[in-house]
Every structure is written in C-alpha cells, then in structure tokens.
Amino acid sequence: MIRKMAHAGTFYPRFAQQITEQVTSWLAEGDRIPEKGRNLGLIVPHAGYVYSGKCAALGMASVRHENWDGIIVVHPSHQGNHFDFSLSPFDEYETPLGNIMRDEKTFQNLLPYADQNIELDYHALEHSLEVQLPLIRYFFPNAQICPVMMGRQSPAVSQRLAGALYEAVYKSARKILVMISTDLSHYYDMQTARDLDAHLIDYILKLDAEGMWSEMKKGKLEACGIGCIMALIELAKHYNTAISELICYTNSGETSGMKEQVVGYVSARILI
Numbered sequence: 001m002i003r004k005m006a007h008a009g010t011f012y013p014r015f016a017q018q019i020t021e022q023v024t025s026w027l028a029e030g031d032r033i034p035e036k037g038r039n040l041g042l043i044v045p046h047a048g049y050v051y052s053g054k055c056a057a058l059g060m061a062s063v064r065h066e067n068w069d070g071i072i073v074v075h076p077s078h079q080g081n082h083f084d085f086s087l088s089p090f091d092e093y094e095t096p097l098g099n100i101m102r103d104e105k106t107f108q109n110l111l112p113y114a115d116q117n118i119e120l121d122y123h124a125l126e127h128s129l130e131v132q133l134p135l136i137r138y139f140f141p142n143a144q145i146c147p148v149m150m151g152r153q154s155p156a157v158s159q160r161l162a163g164a165l166y167e168a169v170y171k172s173a174r175k176i177l178v179m180i181s182t183d184l185s186h187y188y189d190m191q192t193a194r195d196l197d198a199h200l201i202d203y204i205l206k207l208d209a210e211g212m213w214s215e216m217k218k219g220k221l222e223a224c225g226i227g228c229i230m231a232l233i234e235l236a237k238h239y240n241t242a243i244s245e246l247i248c249y250t251n252s253g254e255t256s257g258m259k260e261q262v263v264g265y266v267s268a269r270i271l272i
Contacts, residue, residue, distance in 0.1 A: 004094050005094050016096045027057065036065065039272070043266060044179065056135055057135060062267075064140065066177070068140050072148060072177070073129055073147045074165075075181035076181070079126065080118075080151060085114055085157065097138055110146065113160070122149065128181045129147050155213050157227055162231045162233075184222065201268070204229065241271075242270055246268050
C-alpha cells in the first residue's frame with residue numbers, strides 16, 4: 001500500500017528539481033555543518049519549506065555522513081490524541097524525488113507496542129510526517145523508514161515509546177536513526193517566541209525530559225511534539241555518553257517578515 005502525497009505544492013514544492021535547487025541553496029547559505037560523530041537521534045521542524053525547510057535540511061545534513069539503514073520518524077498527530085502511538089501501515093511512501101520503502105524489520109519490532117486501531121486518514125494526511133519525506137529521500141536515498149505517530153504527548157507515553165525504540169534499535173544490527181518531527185512555540189510575537197524556544201532548547205541540550213515537561217505545564221515553553229522530544233531524551237538515557245548539540249534555530253518571522261505571530265523551529269542532534 002502506497003502513501004500518496006497529500007501536501008505537495010503547499011508545504012513543499014511538487015517537483016523534484018524545485019526541491020533539489022532549494023536544498024542546494026540552503027546548504028550553500030548555511031554555516032559549515034559538523035558532519036561527524038555517531039548519532040542516535042535528530043530533531044527537525046515540519047512547517048512549510050519556505051519557513052522551516054532550511055532548518056530541517058541543515059539538521060539532516062549533520063547526520064548524513066553515517067550510512068543509515070533505517071530511519072524511525074516519530075511525529076505528532078494533529079488530528080487526534082486519543083491513542084498513545086501508532087505505526088504507519090503503509091509499506092511505500094511517495095515523494096517528488098522517488099518513493100521510500102518501509103523498514104520492515106523495525107516495523108515488526110515495534111508493532112507489539114503500538115496501537116493500530118487508528119483511522120487510516122490519520123496517517124495518510126498527517127503533514128508532520130510528509131514534509132520530512134522529500135528531505136529524507138534527498139539526504140538518505142538508500143534508507144528505509146518506519147514512521148511512528150504519537151497521539152498523547154505525556155511523560156508516561158514518552159517513556160513507553162522510548163523503551164520500545166530502545167528494543168527496536170538494540171535488537172537490530174543495522175544503523176537506525178531516530179528522527180523527531182516537531183515545531184516549537186506557536187503564534188507569539190518574535191521576542192516571546194525566542195524566549196520560550198530558548199528555554200525549551202536548553203532542556204534539549206541538558207537532556208532533561210522531566211524539567212521540560214514541568215516547564216511546559218507552567219506555560220514557559222511549548223512544542224506540538226513535546227512528547228516526541230521527550231521520548232528521544234528518554235531513549236538517550238540508555239547511553240552514558242549521550243550529548244545534545246544545537247544545529248539551527250529560527251522562526252517563521254525571519255522569512256515572512258510578520259513578527260507579531262511566529263512559529264519556532266529547531267534542529268538538534270543527539271550523539272552517543
């Protein structure tokens with residue numbers, strides 16, 4: 001079963017050449033990306049490419065030096081939160097740059113932990129997954145994927161998902177990257193957004209999921225995929241050498257010029 005493109009021409013360009021030209025220009029404009037180290041996970045944004053594409057591309061460029069066999073894409077559901085997490089049932093994913101195949105081994109390893117009683121449209125229409133697919137195809141053309149959609153964004157679900165991810169990665173002799181898809185603060189003025197986002201990024205860099213959740217409840221930071229971020233941090237606790245590194249931060253006001261209501265974006269990676 002093929003997942004067809006639902007957001008091409010809106011969130012990102014419909015044609016391959018347009019995407020490759022965009023990525024080439026973003027990488028030329030950006031600072032030199034530190035393409036080294038052994039990576040466990042990557043956090044990238046999922047808005048329209050005009051706003052967050054460069055930030056996401058710089059993040060993916062920072063881990064492309066490793067020969068990834070599979071990528072687990074953990075992303076939030078924007079349509080419902082009545083479930084913990086669910087695996088995408090599609091075995092092939094359409095992108096303008098060519099289709100991506102499902103990582104069947106990782107899918108089967110994670111399946112016992114997942115809630116599969118979810119309407120198909122939740123997976124078929126979710127943009128927090130789809131906007132990553134063309135960039136994954138560009139930077140990791142040989143990798144297969146296993147998308148995991150998270151409903152309830154809570155510490156309990158994050159910890160359970162982290163345990164499942166550890167089992168899936170630990171059981172595999174293959175190289176697996178855990179990619180987290182999330183945006184940060186939504187619709188504050190630019191300075192407020194920067195303050196909120198800097199606070200969240202600080203907890204990413206400290207690998208402190210508990211502190212992040214506590215501050216979120218106080219209204220001091222936010223992210224639509226905060227549970228996804230916490231799951232990656234919980235996963236990192238299995239590795240004594242884990243450290244986090246900021247790759248890029250920006251917000252929609254930087255490109256739109258509309259500074260009264262912006263959305264924040266970050267790319268960061270966790271090395272082990």
